[in-house]
Amino acid sequence: MRGLGEQVDGELQLTRIGLGQSNLTYLAEDDAARRWVLRRPPLGHRLASAHDVIREAGILQSLADTDVPVPRIVGITENPAVTDAPLVAMEFVDGLAVDRMSVAETLTPERRRAIGMSMPSMLSRIHAVNLEEHGLSGLASHKPYAARQLKRWAGQWEQSKTRELPALDSLTRRLTAAIPEQTETSLVHGDFHLRNVLVTRDDQQLGADACGEVVATLDWELSTLGEPLADIGSMLAYWPEAGEDYSGDLTATALEGFPTREEIAAEYLRLTGRDEAALRYWHTLGLWKIAVIGEGVMRRAVDEPRNMADAGTPTMERIDTLVDFATEIADRARI
Structure with a gap:
């Protein structure tokens, strides 16, 4: 150092x-x-x-x-x-990580809403980055993103799975058969959700307008080039609402004040002018991908317990619930 x-x-x-x-x-x-x-x-x-x-x-x-x-x-x-x-x-960025229920529960409903509504705004800024100007045009392939994602994560599933899961295999086939047309390519974060940002702290005294502002976007491991709607679909997959139990240990977004998935999607579409027609497809693919990632996390913790975080690891039951919820969203979207 x-x-x-x-x-x-x-x-x-x-x-x-x-x-x-x-x-x-x-x-x-x-x-x-x-x-x-x-x-x-x-x-x-x-x-x-x-x-x-x-x-x-x-x-x-x-x-x-x-x-x-x-x-x-x-x-x-x-x-x-x-x-x-x-x-x-x-x-080190001095910001607040809303990564535990104990943190989310200390926030006022007004602050929760401000944080939630800052998320689609930040996504719109990520997707507006000029790839050529910032040397990112060679980051990844410019071929259609959905096919690349399905190939990559289906392959990861085969290498890391701990059991057979026919419901996930069925969902993979359905997603592959229903790929929407891609009309643009942007920088994609790949794992954008509440735990992967830092927001302003209460004690930073930045005024009401900045009380939920994102001060750092973290964890760019899965970042690539592709369909920008994939990021908002993935974010919706990480955004449980009241009465839903598919999200495991963090259900912060179901607390009073946090905007609904519909509000978040509407704000992103308002800011970017993009079409909502394919959004349910990307919401389904986001849930499917989270299930695959969860299986990999579970496998790594079994193989090497030192990889386990304080919050523990996903369970088979949680992964199964994710796949069931993804299937429900796919059914609604007629995928």
Whole structure:
């Protein structure tokens, strides 16, 4: 860290933070309370092309001078004297992570709504990034996104599944047969939801207009180029409403004040002018992908328990419930 030009007093203390169970995230703090964040791949066996923290760091560097707030990259190393895996150091952003029910429950309904409505606004800014201007046009293939996603995540399912799940296989076939036409290509975050942003804190005294503003967008591991509606569909998949039980340990968005999925979708469509016709398809695919990711998280925790986050891992029951809910959304959309 000192070799990168950072002032470090004494020793660095490392503490794992966040509830992410793919790439691992740590808070690094020196004796003078200066803070940084470190990211590395999970421990143990990793699937090919997954958990690429160096690629993720490159995306953050490309976004540094855009309208999308991201942490500044401090440095990258693969030096075996320092680390057994690629390691990225970035600035610590002092924002509020609404990643636990205990945090969400402390917020007023007005603040919950402000945070919720800031999410589609941030997505619209991500999708407006000029790919050529910021060196992102070569980030990924420009071929149709849905087919690429289905191929990638169906392959991940086959490599990481812990059992057979015919309902998921059926959903894969239905999604493949119903791919909508793609008319544009933008930067896609790939995993945009409440736990992957930091928002303004109450004590930052930024005024009512900024009380829910996103100050950093995190976890760009799955970022690629593709259909922008996929991001809003994925976000809706992570946004349970009152009375729904498919989301596992975080049902914050069902609390009073948070906007509904319909309100979020309407705000995004208003800001971007995009067509809502394909949105249920992308909502279904988002739920399907979360189920696949959940199975991979469960498998990694079984293979290497040190990968498990404080919140535990998804269960078979939760993954089955996700697939059932995705099937219900697919039925409504006549997919």
